[in-house]
Amino acid sequence: MSADRRPLLLMTPAMIWLFGLMVVPCALILVLAFFRRGLYGGIEYTWTLENLALVFDPLYFQIFLKSAGIAGLSAAIACVLGYAAAYAIAAMPRRHQPMLLFFAVLPFWSNYLVRTYAWIVLLNREGLIVNLARWVGYEGELPQMLYSEQAVVIGLVYNYLPFVILSCYAPLSRLNPEVNEASRDLGASAWTTFRRVTLPMTVPGIATGFVFVFVLSIGNFVTPALLGGGQFQMIGNLVYAQFLTANDWPFGAALSMVLIAVMLGLLMGQAVMADRASGGKGARDG
Amino acid sequence: MKRYQLHCSIWMTATLTAFGMPALAEPLTVSNWDGYMAADAIDSFNAETGHTAELVLHATNEEIMGKLIASKGVGYDVVFVSSPFAEVLHNLGLTEDLDHEKIPNIANLYAEATELPHDPGNAFSVPYAWGTTGLCYRSDLVDTPTSWNDLLKPAEDVSGKTTMLATDRWLLAAGQLALGYSVNETDSEKMAEVRDLLIDAKGTLLAYDDTTFYAKLVSGEAELVQAWDGWCNYGIGENADIKYTIPSEGSDLWVDTMVILKASGNKEAAYDFVNYILDAENHRWAAENILYKVPNEPAMSGVDASLIETFPNMGMSPEEMLKFEQLRDVGGAQRDYSRLVSEIKAN
Numbered sequence: 001m002s003a004d005r006r007p008l009l010l011m012t013p014a015m016i017w018l019f020g021l022m023v024v025p026c027a028l029i030l031v032l033a034f035f036r037r038g039l040y041g042g043i044e045y046t047w048t049l050e051n052l053a054l055v056f057d058p059l060y061f062q063i064f065l066k067s068a069g070i071a072g073l074s075a076a077i078a079c080v081l082g083y084a085a086a087y088a089i090a091a092m093p094r095r096h097q098p099m100l101l102f103f104a105v106l107p108f109w110s111n112y113l114v115r116t117y118a119w120i121v122l123l124n125r126e127g128l129i130v131n132l133a134r135w136v137g138y139e140g141e142l143p144q145m146l147y148s149e150q151a152v153v154i155g156l157v158y159n160y161l162p163f164v165i166l167s168c169y170a171p172l173s174r175l176n177p178e179v180n181e182a183s184r185d186l187g188a189s190a191w192t193t194f195r196r197v198t199l200p201m202t203v204p205g206i207a208t209g210f211v212f213v214f215v216l217s218i219g220n221f222v223t224p225a226l227l228g229g230g231q232f233q234m235i236g237n238l239v240y241a242q243f244l245t246a247n248d249w250p251f252g253a254a255l256s257m258v259l260i261a262v263m264l265g266l267l268m269g270q271a272v273m274a275d276r277a278s279g280g281k282g283a284r285d286g
Numbered sequence: 287m288k289r290y291q292l293h294c295s296i297w298m299t300a301t302l303t304a305f306g307m308p309a310l311a312e313p314l315t316v317s318n319w320d321g322y323m324a325a326d327a328i329d330s331f332n333a334e335t336g337h338t339a340e341l342v343l344h345a346t347n348e349e350i351m352g353k354l355i356a357s358k359g360v361g362y363d364v365v366f367v368s369s370p371f372a373e374v375l376h377n378l379g380l381t382e383d384l385d386h387e388k389i390p391n392i393a394n395l396y397a398e399a400t401e402l403p404h405d406p407g408n409a410f411s412v413p414y415a416w417g418t419t420g421l422c423y424r425s426d427l428v429d430t431p432t433s434w435n436d437l438l439k440p441a442e443d444v445s446g447k448t449t450m451l452a453t454d455r456w457l458l459a460a461g462q463l464a465l466g467y468s469v470n471e472t473d474s475e476k477m478a479e480v481r482d483l484l485i486d487a488k489g490t491l492l493a494y495d496d497t498t499f500y501a502k503l504v505s506g507e508a509e510l511v512q513a514w515d516g517w518c519n520y521g522i523g524e525n526a527d528i529k530y531t532i533p534s535e536g537s538d539l540w541v542d543t544m545v546i547l548k549a550s551g552n553k554e555a556a557y558d559f560v561n562y563i564l565d566a567e568n569h570r571w572a573a574e575n576i577l578y579k580v581p582n583e584p585a586m587s588g589v590d591a592s593l594i595e596t597f598p599n600m601g602m603s604p605e606e607m608l609k610f611e612q613l614r615d616v617g618g619a620q621r622d623y624s625r626l627v628s629e630i631k632a633n
Contacts, residue, residue, distance in 0.1 A: 039618055040374050041348075042355045059625070063632050125447075125492075125507045144446055147493040229493025230452045233631045245348050245454065246624035247355075 030260075033253035041247030051254035060238065060255070067234040068262075070149065070224075071217035074156035075210045081157070082164025082209055083202075089165070090172035097173070104165045112159065116226050119155050120146060123227075147229030155223040160216055164209030171205040172198075204277040211270040215263045235259055314339040314555040317350055318366040322542075323563070324571045331562050337555040347371045354380060359549040363556040369404045369541040370455070372411040373615040381410040382546040388557035391564035398604035399581030402541060403612050411543035412560055415516075415578040418537035418602070418610060419456055422518035423510040424503055426527040434464035434533045437512060438487040445490045447509040449502060452494035454620075454627045455613055457484070459538050460512055469538040469611050472619040481626050485633045494631075503528050514540070515599040519577035522597055530599045539610040541581075573600065579607075 033051050036044040054060065089100045107115055122128050123146040130142055145151060175198060183193040221236030228234075233241075235255065242252030316328070320343045324330075328341045344350035347368050354362065359380040367375070375381045386392050392400075392412065405411045421431045428444055431437065438460060440448050451457055459469045461480035471477060492508050500521030502508035513521075518530040544563065546556045563569060566584035573580045573589050577597055580586060581604065594601040616623065 037621075038355075040355060040378055041351060059629055059632060063628070066632070124505070126505045144492070229449075229491075229495065231488060231491065231494060231631065233628065238628065241624070241628075243352075244346060246621070247348055247352060248621065248624065249352075 026260075029249075029253050030257050031253075032250050033257050035250050037248050037250045041249070043249060051250045052257070054251060055254050055258050063233055063238055064235055064258070066232070067218050067236070070152060070156070070234060071214045071220075074153050074160070074217045075213035077153065078157045078161050078164045078213045079168075079206050079210050082161050083168045083206060085161075086165045086168035086172050086205075089169055090175075101166070101169065105162045107159075108162055112222065113226075115159060116155055116223055119151065119158070119227055123151055123154075146227065147231060149228065149232065151227040152224050152234075155227040156213070156217045156220065159223070160213040163212045163216075164206075167209035167212065168202060168205040171202040175201060204274050207270055207273055211266050215266055219259055219263070312552055314363045314552045314559060315342060315361065316340070316364045316366075316559060317342045317344050317362050319344065322366060322572070322576065324568070324575070327563075327568065327571075331559060335555070335558050335562065337558060339555065339559060351375075354547070359547040362547050363550040363552050364559050365545050365547065366414060366542060367545060368613075369402070369411065369413075369543050370613050370615040372543045372545050373404050375545055375547075376405070376410045377615070380548055382548045382550065382553065382556075384408060384410060384412070384546065385557070388554075389561045389564065391561045391566075394564050394566055394569070394582045394584050396581050396583050396604045398608045404541070404614060405543075411545050412564065413581045414542045414544050414563065415572055415576075415580050416539065416541045416607060417515045417579050418532055418539065418599070418607060419451070419459065419512065419514050420518075420530060420532040420537050421510060422500065422503060422513035422521060422528060422530050424506070424525075424527055425529045427506070427509045430529075431510060431531060432534055434460055434535050436533070437510060438464055438483060438490075440490050440510065444510055446492055447507070448491055449493050449495040449499045449508050449511040450487070450491060451499075451512050451514075452496045454623050456512065456514075456538070457494065457627060457630070458623060459613070460484070461487070463533070463535045463537070466535065470614045470616055472616055472622065474622070477622065477626060481629055484630045488630060488633065500524075500528070515602075516576060516578040519597045519599065523577075526596075537610045539607055539612040541612060 032043060034047055034049070036046050036048050036050075038044045055064075085104065089097055089104070092100060120127070124130075125142075125144065125146070127146070129145070133142060179197060179201075180193055183197045184190070188196065218234070219236045219239075221234065221240045224230075224232065224234045224237055230237075239252050239255045239259070242248045242255065246252075314337055316339055318341060328339050331337065331339055342362075344353075344365075350362075350365055350367060351371055351374065354365065354375065355378065359375070365375075372381070386408070389412070392408065395408070395413065399413045399416070400406075400408055402413060421434075421437055423431055429441075436444075437448055437450070450460060455469075458477075458480060461484045462469050462471050464483060465476070465479055467476050467480065471480070492502070495502065495511070499508065499511040499513055500517055503511060503521045504524045513530070515530055518528065521528040522530070544560050546553065546560065550556050564582060566582060566588060569580050569582040569585040570588055572578055573585060574593060577600065579600060579602065589600065
């Protein structure tokens with residue numbers, strides 16, 4: 001066997017796995033988007049584009065935009081908080097950093113649902129935060145925190161923050177401290193150094209974190225269902241409803257198709273950006 | 287796992303047939319909601335009748351409908367579904383035309399339960415449990431509600447402390463009843479009115495909630511909620527100040543049924559199973575443990591009086607319940623209902 005065929009051989013099991021258990025089932029669902037829904041929820045095998053057209057109906061498109069807004073806001077907040085945390089971790093003595101990163105990803109070891117329910121316990125009207133406020137003597141009426149858009153954003157930021165910390169930590173920890181020292185020696189203030197030197201060199205990490213949080217958030221349906229009290233739909237809830245309550249699989253498939261297209265577009269854009277940032281090495285070597 | 291069993295049994299059947307032995311019967315597959323019958327019901331049925339039944343679970347009507355429509359009913363023998371879905375299965379030709387001679391215990395049903403609008407004469411479905419949808423509230427915190435508008439246009443101090451059911455039909459029913467329309471109304475102008483009313487109501491809600499509304503009443507997070515009578519009982523069980531009432535505009539009548547699939551290869555066992563459930567003792571289990579009314583006269587008359595005292599809605603007579611309009615299959619209009627609910631939730 002020649003040496004250059006070995007990578008191909010090593011990749012084969014993973015490719016078969018990915019193709020058989022991911023690409024084929026996804027394709028089977030997505031192709032449903034082009035069929036008609038039967039009166040009672042079955043599939044009528046006649047070709048149609050009406051399901052895809054319906055996605056762009058103002059009602060459903062508005063839900064798309066709203067989901068994108070919530071996902072964008074969550075991603076932006078996660079980036080600010082995550083970057084600050086990553087910056088602080090990278091500034092700590094080297095030997096403490098692994099432990100701090102360990103704490104940052106620790107919540108990932110517990111179940112997503114449990115973590116989300118924890119927020120219900122914290123935020124509800126008879127919950128920990130309200131009771132704590134009463135305990136310290138606050139008498140007034142507190143605003144309803146749970147079952148709102150803000151609660152959903154809090155839940156999404158909390159759940160996906162570790163992604164941003166990790167993606168920002170990687171470039172921050174690789175920064176050569178001498179570059180910053182040079183900037184300071186040449187008379188730049190700490191803020192200018194951060195803005196003109198550190199930040200531009202770590203933008204790819206922020207972009208990666210942003211895209212990850214955005215993509216995971218826009219398709220999320222658990223958090224809006226639990227923390228939003230079912231009062232508004234995100235696109236994930238709409239897809240869920242088509243498959244599990246409205247029994248309209250073709251429309252659910254059409255919605256998924258558009259959602260996947262948006263996600264793929266963003267991930268590819270992010271990949272291209274990361275490639276450029278690393279000096280386009282991938283493109284030249286490939 | 288089921289496929290594995292199927293392969294095994296095909297293989298064993300083939301082997302046994304080849305050796306001239308009698309073919310093994312396939313197990314009877316029953317699909318039900320989790321906890322909707324006694325945990326030992328399947329085992330005692332098997333012991334009593336010599337059949338081999340197995341239980342599979344579905345979380346929602348829509349889930350089991352998706353499976354049944356995709357498989358044309360193959361793979362299941364008896365399914366528990368709500369009556370509008372039993373109607374759909376019947377319209378699709380998937381249900382067995384019931385032979386009452388094979389279900390002697392069907393005589394236990396109340397007369398009202400044999401004349402339900404969705405299936406007069408129990409031609410294709412046997413009712414398992416029935417009830418109403420009304421208002422469940424904390425009598426120590428709010429005045430007794432009398433109208434659906436008490437929920438949809440709540441007083442200022444109740445605003446933000448109400449929940450509504452999230453499932454399409456019941457969410458819409460609250461608005462349909464408040465406006466004096468049928469719970470099966472499909473006229474687009476009337477439904478637009480219902481939608482507008484429900485959009486306004488949404489602004490006053492704590493949440494849409496199908497599963498934990500009674501817990502919200504117990505904790506005091508909510509004070510007035512739309513609820514199925516049986517589920518309100520779970521709240522009453524934890525706090526005696528929680529009460530159930532049906533508003534003056536009325537309720538829907540919901541009925542959960544048992545259906546035998548036409549494609550069943552195991553009809554004898556399927557009939558025996560339905561008959562087993564309709565036995566007074568077995569059917570009473572549901573009344574006493576899940577606190578739903580069952581349409582079985584000897585089963586209900588054997589229910590302990592103290593249970594009805596604690597949970598007054600358990601004592602509602604079939605005659606009272608039949609005053610309310612039953613939820614029916616609305617055919618193609620279901621798609622319009624789904625869209626209306628999306629419009630309400632998107633606002």
